[in-house]
Amino acid sequence: MNGDWVAESPDHGGAFARLSPEQIEHLAGFGRRRHASAGEVLFREGQRNRPFFVVTSGLVAVVEDYGGDQERVVEMHGAGRFLDELGLLTGQPSFVTAVVAADGELVEVPVSALHEAARQDVRLGDLLLSGFVARRERLLSSIAGITIISSRFSPDTKRLRELAARNRVPHTWIDLEEDAQAERLLRELSIAPDDTPVVIWQHRVLRNPSNAELAELAGLRAFDGDEPHCDLVVVGAGPAGLAAAVYGASEGLRTVVVDAVATGGQAATSSRIENYLGFPAGISGAELADRAAVQARKFGATFTVPAEAAGLDSGDVNHVVRLDDGTRLHCGAVVVATGARYRRLDVDRLAEFEGTSVYYAATITEAGACDSREVAIIGGGNSAGQATVFLSRHASKVYLVIRHADLGRDMSRYLVDQIARLPNVEVVTEAEVRELDGDRGRLASAVIENKGERRTLPVSVLFVFIGAEPCTGWLADSLALDERGYVRTGPDASGGATILETSRPGVLAVGDVRSGSIKRVASAVGEGAMAVRVIHELRSGRSAPPPVAQRSGTGSPTR
Incomplete structure (x- = not known):
């Protein structure tokens, strides 16, 4: 790395x-002060276990591809700045390298001690978490990260890109059809185009990896193997x-929490939730999910993503959740929170354009x-409204297409009012998509x-x-479902003693997957919290042994 340092990066x-x-x-008080000499590497790209650093004097550079052909300084930190981002708290590998650029002093704190420091100073904990979340957001748009080389026509391309995007993993997609760099890279790796998609990071090359393999590379999976004696398995991380x-x-x-795609569920795809209690300025669905996942980890919850539930069986303990990779999770209680997935348009050529x-x-x-493009949004609910407001800041024009005549029928009034004030948004009522046209996946x-x-x-997106x-296909004949496939609970479930209990004792359903639920983030959070109280009551009523002692958390600072 050259010595021509730029000034400290602005906030x-x-x-x-x-x-x-x-x-x-x-x-x-929770770590140590120490000298740092220019050229010292504090942590490297790909490193998982690393301490937390605060710069008290001198300069530290954050570098992408340190020592490689594409080396680039991403940020420069001076006195008072702290290093790292969300991956420090979730156990993910670093996507950058931190190098001391000018002699100075650092405060070095083990991550385990950082949690206690943040617990004792709530304002500090909130400042750190807000900064970590914001930095992950910046990394998504400022570094190459994991490289995916593939054809837009490959079904696996959509699968891998969706997994990386939904889990907020910094990545770059190189399209075989349009990017000349793709062919050069494949020749260097002695890989034929037919062998794509290829995922490259840290000198590792994965040929058409499974979701589990990509997740392992990105540090998303917390465990790999059976958890035979869980108290609670939560299926779905919305x-x-x-x-x-x-x-x-x-x-x-x-x-233990498992999810087939990513933490946050469909809510994590919302650019801004403005009517969630306690966030008057609004909060993105991704940030809300990040904060909640960090909070759960702090108390000792284990996450593994992606891990898709394949079935629910009986076992020695009470229940067995089977995962698609063969793992069997034995537990005393199950919370089904698999939510719902968006419907696809019934229109020809849809699959040709999905993912691109x-x-x-x-x-x-x-x-x-x-x-600077014209885009169309199809749908009249809050998700469509939030997307309209967000994308109006990026697109030259947004068409919001709904099937009925009244935008306020299914959308919250605050969103309807915001959309009415946007000059580049046109609401098209009583309309449906009939045809899609384009070429080569565009x-x-x-x-x-x-x-x-x-x-x-004339829309391109x-x-x-x-x-x-x-998302109840995995339940098969295990639970009573209503005519639309949602899980029946309470009296409607023929045996459910509480509003959340399903037809199977000890298995509860919460959130959008539950028949009759209110499809709102706040109500889903409330049901998730209620479920734990119900579980304790069920355990007490059945004279079950008390839960295992609470473990010391490996989580992070949070509100």
Whole structure:
């Protein structure tokens, strides 16, 4: 790395706020002060177990591809700044390298001690967590991260890109059809185009990896193997499942959380939730999920993502949750929080454009495909409204297409009012998508029909939010379901003693997957918290042994 250092990077929306002298002194009490010499590497790209650092004097550079052909300084930190991002708290490997750029002093704190320091100083904990979350957001748009080389026509391309995007893993997609760099890279690796997709990171090359293999590379999976004596297995890590994990783990239940795709569920795809209690300025679904997952880990909950539930059986302990990789999780109670997945449009050629021009989420990752383009959003619920407000800041024009005449029928009033004030948004009522047109996986236009008349929208990106279907296929004949496939609970379940208990004692359903639930984040969180109380009551009523003693958390600072 050359010695031509730039000035300290400015703060970006709180991502690099400075700690006060009092906060630094507080942290020093949990670690040590030490000298740092120019050129010293504090932690490297790919390193998982690493301490937390605060710069008290001197400069530290954050570098991508340190020592490689594409070496680049991403940020520069001076006195009062702290290092690292969300991966420090979740156990993920670092996606960058930290190198001392100018002699100075550091405060070095073990991560385990950082949790206690944050617990004792709530303001410090909130500042650190906010900064870590904001920095992960910046990494997603500022570094290459994991490289995925593949054809847009490959079904595995969509699978891998969705897994990386939904789990907020910094990554770069190189399209075989359009990027000349792809062919050069494949030749260097002696890989034929037919052998793609290929995932590259840290001198590791994975040929068409499974979701589990990509998750292992990115440090998403917390365990690999059976957990034979869990108190609680939470299936699904959306708001309801995350709430159950926080309350279960904090009340002493040994809790394991699994999810087929990513923490946060469908809520994590919302760019801004403005009516969630306690966040008057709003909060993104991804940040809410990150905070909740960190909070659950702090109390000792174990996460493994992706891990898809394949079945629910009886076992010696009470229940066995079978995963798609053959793992069997034995437990005393199960919370089903698998939620629902968005429906797909019933239109020809849809699959051809999915993953490249058609999306089911509107986050910062998808927003990059909308810069200065015309886009269409299909759907009239809150998810569609939140996406409209968010994408209006990126797209040149947004068409919001709904099937009925009244935007306020299914959408919260605050979103309806915001949309009405957006000059580049056109609401198209009583319309449906009939045709998609484009070439080589790139959408060029969408034909909609309104009262028998057809109109062509010149859109290059399409977002679909047209309702959802419950993720209950894995339950088969294990639980009573309603006519639409949602899990019956309470009296409706023919045996459920409480509103959340299913037809099988000790198995509860919460959130969107539950028949009759209110499809709102706040209600899902409430049900997840209630489920743990119900579990304790059931255990007491059945004279079950008390839960295992609460373990010391390996989590992180949080609100």
